[in-house]
Amino acid sequence: MEMNSQMTTAPDAPKSRSGQVQSLTRALSVLNVIADNSPGLTLTGIARKLGLAPSTTHRLLTTLQEERYVQYDRDSSHWQIGLQAFVAGNGFLSSRDLVSVARPFMRRMMEKSGETINLAIPDGDHVIYLAQVESREMMRVYSKPGKRVPLHCSGVGKAILMTMTDADIDRIASTEGLARLTDKTITDPDQLKQHLAGCRPLGFALDDEEHAVGLRCVASVIYDEYAEPMAAVSISGPAARISTAQLQEIGETTRFFAGEITTALGGQPPKGA
């Protein structure tokens, strides 16, 4: 921690990229280190952790404080993250929306699986398709963005259902009913609950021709910053191409990419998963 005063002689890492602003880099690492240590840190504590001089740290902190990116708690002598950092940081969520963040990942999912990828968000007792990356196969699934489908008989819908309690499922079953779309549609609430319970540990949901004959579909959930389900992605294709043997692998693909999208959006998976 006592090194790097002589950067002149030993410009080890810092020179890595061309013209960076030293004071800013330092200030941001101050912010980071404060954010990492929830209750806050003392000035000298921060200086020690970063190997900075107390006076330098103090100057950076007061500047950050001026703009309300940090705040000083007189009682505990602790520096904490300030309100303005919260406000500015939340601009992250509005800047890039779900679809534009998810789309590149969806493309990679399509390349990997060869099948059509769908992105959908829950809306009450339905899901709404937001975006699609189409398979290059000739025979492929088609579903327009904006389309509403019930929760109980689609891959994305069942992925969302997996995050709900049995009580929620009963409520939906009684208010909306469990419409039968194909022979394989699960229309019995108890059977549905049991089926979902089996899916939860896997981390993905399976729609096996329950929505349309010949169509199989595997889906996983994307979580927001409060670990609440905010969307789901699915890989769907003809049952002829999505064999039972491949299910495990395809399921892991959706789960993996759903996780990637979750973190890219600043979201968090629930503690259980």
Place this chain on the structure above:
Amino acid sequence: MEMNSQMTTAPDAPKSRSGQVQSLTRALSVLNVIADNSPGLTLTGIARKLGLAPSTTHRLLTTLQEERYVQYDRDSSHWQIGLQAFVAGNGFLSSRDLVSVARPFMRRMMEKSGETINLAIPDGDHVIYLAQVESREMMRVYSKPGKRVPLHCSGVGKAILMTMTDADIDRIASTEGLARLTDKTITDPDQLKQHLAGCRPLGFALDDEEHAVGLRCVASVIYDEYAEPMAAVSISGPAARISTAQLQEIGETTRFFAGEITTALGGQPPKGA
């Protein structure tokens, strides 16, 4: 836009406080201005808005980018808030554990009322939304954490106003003004004072389509250990669902849970209430 390039000759404001770090101050205003313009801004756009040289702005941006406080969207040539800014900014929430304490209560409020619950803290003459638990209804209120709204035309804001004196209200009215957002917004200071006086004995504030047409909102105050208002919670939903007949019951719900959160935080309601 051609001014203040000659800061050398006219160091107008910057000298205001003793030892501030210029580059950091500038970088933070870059962050602020990006956060304020949701879709992001172009480099030259930022430089223009702040009166900085493009090269300087570019250097600050790349440094911020290095630490992932901003990100560059190649397609739109727009600079946006980065993930790390979001992460660090959210450290604000964990320093005060208001949100984590309040959230379970908010969930119960949602279960009981069926409507969306918001938590906000006062910030000068505004409130800032911190957290939300969303209603399961299809038609529901949407408002992002981090958003700033004026005090006089939101449920949470009016709840905070209720704890202030008439003199405070006059001061706010004269400095910030009482912007009209809908037909029903109260823009007359005297009328506002009279309205709030009527609400105080009830223990909750009502926003009856004063912020957005069709939106009703009921809010109560959360107090800290010095019996000072530190936050407010609200139940909000479409006027169609929150009937006048229900107001009393919903108001009591917010008051009850605000009280629960207050005590959970070790706070005290003021002697009067």
Place this chain on the structure above:
DNA sequence: CTATTCATTTCCATATTGTGAAAACGTTTC
């Protein structure tokens, strides 16, 4: 295809600006 505009990026000489040692100043603890 060339001209034009708008945005990003690199370069460099300059002195403005950030830097850290040291010491003064408060608090709290023993």
Place this chain on the structure above:
DNA sequence: GAAACGTTTTCACAATATGGAAATGAATAG
């Protein structure tokens, strides 16, 4: 009262940030 710990100010120095200028790139129009 001394010691330990954290904050704040001061100051001389040169390292570091700065902005003008010009190169590069991308997109649009003519």
